[in-house]
Amino acid sequence: MDGGSGHEFVLPHLSAADREGPSKAIDGYATVPMKVMNGLVHGDNRSHVIISPGVIGATANLTCDCLGIMINTAFEEHGMLPPSMTLQFDGASTNKCILTLAYISMYVLFKVFRTGRARCELESHAHDLYDAFHAVHAVKVRHTTFYHLDELRALIEAAHASSKDAKAMRPIAGHNVQVSNLWAVHDYWEWLCPGYTNEKTRKHALAHAAFASYPALSKFRDFKMELEEGSTEANPRVGLWAKVYMTSPTYEYLGTIMTLESYKAVTRNLPPPMQSRDVSEGKTAREDKVAKQFRSVRRGPFAEQFSAARLADAIAMCERQWDHFKPVSYTHLRAHETKANL
Numbered sequence: 001m002d003g004g005s006g007h008e009f010v011l012p013h014l015s016a017a018d019r020e021g022p023s024k025a026i027d028g029y030a031t032v033p034m035k036v037m038n039g040l041v042h043g044d045n046r047s048h049v050i051i052s053p054g055v056i057g058a059t060a061n062l063t064c065d066c067l068g069i070m071i072n073t074a075f076e077e078h079g080m081l082p083p084s085m086t087l088q089f090d091g092a093s094t095n096k097c098i099l100t101l102a103y104i105s106m107y108v109l110f111k112v113f114r115t116g117r118a119r120c121e122l123e124s125h126a127h128d129l130y131d132a133f134h135a136v137h138a139v140k141v142r143h144t145t146f147y148h149l150d151e152l153r154a155l156i157e158a159a160h161a162s163s164k165d166a167k168a169m170r171p172i173a174g175h176n177v178q179v180s181n182l183w184a185v186h187d188y189w190e191w192l193c194p195g196y197t198n199e200k201t202r203k204h205a206l207a208h209a210a211f212a213s214y215p216a217l218s219k220f221r222d223f224k225m226e227l228e229e230g231s232t233e234a235n236p237r238v239g240l241w242a243k244v245y246m247t248s249p250t251y252e253y254l255g256t257i258m259t260l261e262s263y264k265a266v267t268r269n270l271p272p273p274m275q276s277r278d279v280s281e282g283k284t285a286r287e288d289k290v291a292k293q294f295r296s297v298r299r300g301p302f303a304e305q306f307s308a309a310r311l312a313d314a315i316a317m318c319e320r321q322w323d324h325f326k327p328v329s330y331t332h333l334r335a336h337e338t339k340a341n342l
Contacts, residue, residue, distance in 0.1 A: 001067065002037075002089060026293060063089070064099070083114040106258065109263065149317075185275040288318075298310075
């Protein structure tokens with residue numbers, strides 16, 4: 001998994017390379033750039049492009065929900081999952097943190113996977129395959145004018161459909177692309193570690209979380225989670241092992257990361273709440289300014305080009321009216337559970 005630049009993923013997108021061309025009437029006016037998460041399922045022809053509104057926080061919660069989409073899709077399409085799951089991503093703090101490891105450990109706790117791993121690439125490492133995958137649809141988007149979210153989704157799918165030639169891209173890149181929209185993110189921090197969001201209560205929250213927190217995780221790049229020796233059916237225990245490099249010969253045992261008892265005690269078998277985060281004043285001001293301009297231009301001399309229908313998606317995105325998009329592209333998740341273990 002890797003997040004790609006979403007600067008061109010805006011509504012509307014007027015490309016200088018398109019025949020219609022940009023217009024000064026809305027020059028500089030577009031929605032907050034969307035967040036784009038790319039996911040490749042190695043050994044499968046499936047790949048993922050998960051698009052979220054620009055006001056959704058790029059937190060570890062987002063990483064977990066995107067991983068949930070990929071795992072659920074693999075099970076739905078194949079009817080089974082392999083015994084081991086390995087997630088590879090960069091070492092950004094929103095990826096390599098105790099929450100992501102705890103999230104993966106739940107799949108082991110509930111026996112969806114026998115082994116869960118998280119592997120982080122070296123700092124400043126150019127992960128060519130992921131960059132090349134993102135470039136396929138980013139280039140297509142950059143050179144196309146579009147007004148609607150469905151147009152963007154279709155562009156992404158079409159870009160990869162035209163790149164199926166093995167000479168153009170490695171087959172492992174997965175040209176069968178599923179484009180999803182993630183409108184809201186679950187708050188796994190508050191679900192597994194109540195009080196974490198507030199810095200004043202964070203230390204206490206970590207001490208009483210459903211998972212055990214370990215210091216100095218930053219020095220490790222390869223993590224493994226499995227049931228510990230002596231784990232019982234009544235109260236399974238997931239252990240955490242780590243090593244500095246992927247090529248290191250052995251893992252170092254860090255300790256227990258989660259038990260069924262600790263999970264139940266903290267979550268009380270309730271589903272995770274939705275993430276509630278303050279949106280920056282700059283983004284909110286931009287949304288208000290852009291929506292106001294769009295309403296104005298659709299009544300002016302450029303109304304034929306920028307009609308109400310053409311600008312409907314952009315205005316809905318600015319006003320965070322996610323229901324506007326539900327009939328065609330709303331993705332509902334219970335990412336803390338997969339159909340594999342229900």
